[in-house]
Amino acid sequence: MKVNCLAVNCHQCRRSDRRTVVPCTKCKEKFYRIKCIREWYPELEEEEVSELCPYCHGKCNCNLCLHSSGMLKGYLHLQLKLNDHFVTMMSEFTATTAQLQ
Ligand SMILES: [Zn+2]
Ligand SMILES: [Zn+2]
Ligand SMILES: [Zn+2]
Structure with missing residues (x-):
């Protein structure tokens, strides 16, 4: 797994946090921190995000996607x-x- 060698930045807040970050198995390039999932996507479970991140859901509300x-x-x-x-x-x-x- 090459991904583990890369810096893991949360797609939502751009902060890196290896321990509490949830990788998306769909796009394999977006990560969301559990804290951010709770805060921004309370309707999504961590397991759901790991299968399909908010970005893949088409409802990502991070600064980048919104703008x-x-x-x-x-x-x-x-x-x-x-x-x-x-x-x-x-x-x-x-x-x-x-x-x-
Ligand atoms: Zn975050
Ligand atoms: Zn994704
Ligand atoms: Zn986004």
């Missing part, structure tokens, strides 16, 4: 939704005005 792709994706999704709504509204509007004329 990178996750946020951007969410924002784009919102924009898309708003555009959709706008298009529907406009087509309804034009349909009603067409009927009125």
Whole structure:
């Protein structure tokens, strides 16, 4: 196991703690400290995190994930939704005005 030779940093807080860190068996590259799991993901058990970390769950709320792709994706999704709504509204509007004329 090469992983044990590497510095083990918690993905959530970036602190290294070899003893209380839970490795993810899915991505094999993310680790979460038990303390952080309790604090940030109280709905997840340590065993669950070791099978599928919050990052693999797609709900990681660390600074990095919140400020990178996750946020951007969410924002784009919102924009898309708003555009959709706008298009529907406009087509309804034009349909009603067409009927009125
Ligand atoms: Zn941590
Ligand atoms: Zn993972
Ligand atoms: Zn993260």
